[in-house]
Amino acid sequence: MEIIVCDSPHDVAVQAADILQGYANDGGVLGVATGSTPLLTYQELIRRHKAGEVSFAGCTMFALDEYVGLPIEHEQSYYRVIHDEFSDHVDIDPADVHIPNGLADDVPAACAEYEQAIVDAGGIDVQLLGIGTNGHVGFNEPASSLSSLTRMKTLHPQTVADNARFFNSLDEVPIHVVTQGLGTIQRAGQLVLIATGEHKAHAVSQLVEGPLSAACPASVLQIHPHATVIVDEAAASRLNNVDYYKFIQQNKPQ
Ligand code: GLP
Numbered sequence: 001m002e003i004i005v006c007d008s009p010h011d012v013a014v015q016a017a018d019i020l021q022g023y024a025n026d027g028g029v030l031g032v033a034t035g036s037t038p039l040l041t042y043q044e045l046i047r048r049h050k051a052g053e054v055s056f057a058g059c060t061m062f063a064l065d066e067y068v069g070l071p072i073e074h075e076q077s078y079y080r081v082i083h084d085e086f087s088d089h090v091d092i093d094p095a096d097v098h099i100p101n102g103l104a105d106d107v108p109a110a111c112a113e114y115e116q117a118i119v120d121a122g123g124i125d126v127q128l129l130g131i132g133t134n135g136h137v138g139f140n141e142p143a144s145s146l147s148s149l150t151r152m153k154t155l156h157p158q159t160v161a162d163n164a165r166f167f168n169s170l171d172e173v174p175i176h177v178v179t180q181g182l183g184t185i186q187r188a189g190q191l192v193l194i195a196t197g198e199h200k201a202h203a204v205s206q207l208v209e210g211p212l213s214a215a216c217p218a219s220v221l222q223i224h225p226h227a228t229v230i231v232d233e234a235a236a237s238r239l240n241n242v243d244y245y246k247f248i249q250q251n252k253p254q
Helices: 008-025 038-052 077-084 107-120 158-165 180-185 198-209 217-223 243-249
Strands: 002-006 028-033 058-063 065-067 126-129 150-156 178-179 192-196 226-234
Touching: 002 008, 002 107, 002 243, 008 028, 008 038, 008 192, 008 226, 028 243, 038 192, 058 077, 058 107, 058 158, 065 077, 107 178, 192 198, 198 217, 198 226, 217 226
Parallel strands: 002 226, 028 058, 028 126, 126 192, 192 226
Antiparallel strands: 065 178, 150 178
16 A cells, blocks of 8 residues: 655645546546545545646546435435535536435345446546545445445444534434445555544554454455555554655655
8 A cells, every 4th residue: 555644634635636637637437435534635626627637528437325315405415415515516427427326216226236337337447535433435334345345234323423413413314325345446446545634543543554354444455456545644643654654755766
């Protein structure tokens, strides 16, 4: 894994945008994430798009996950979040923005169709990821199969509590979701995981320096051939080898 430690959340967003911009200008298949952490990255990409530096015209987007049973008009549906915070502000064809369907009559069948749509698009070239405080990626909670594909999951109470800040009350947070699996995520060409803030420091330390384990779903990045972890100093604060990771960045082979 490449570990990039940045001075600030803004710098994390700039680094992530630098990577995504390259894939976007090539008309790539982009895996997009929700949560608050990617918002600065999306704002940076929107700014660059308006400045004429990046186009998403030939791109396809696949979101990681969605709540089950939340109408897509709901402002916290991930359909709305991806559209409102990112895709509606750039030049991608809306028909090329794919979000898992949490409202299907047959959710398992919809999950299988989503998985096939990714395959039909040629696979995801770059997948942006956040990380939950318990080490989840997408909505793959602890004990998720490391080879899982898109499916329905039940949220951990910690995740429900963490996400309650986006809703009026804890009771409004759906407990069922659909999410790309850890196996789906493994198939992407490059993984870019971003994390900021001290509340993510434990999860980041488990991801980078803990064992490969379903107990920390994000640890699957350890067995991906091209995984990039971009964190700020606060999120890096529990890494034992942080000085080494900085040394590597300062001494990249030409
Ligand atoms: C949600 C999303 C994840 C995200 C996580 C962290 O549960 N499903 O994809 O990584 O929250 O969110 P935040 O970036 O707001 O801390």
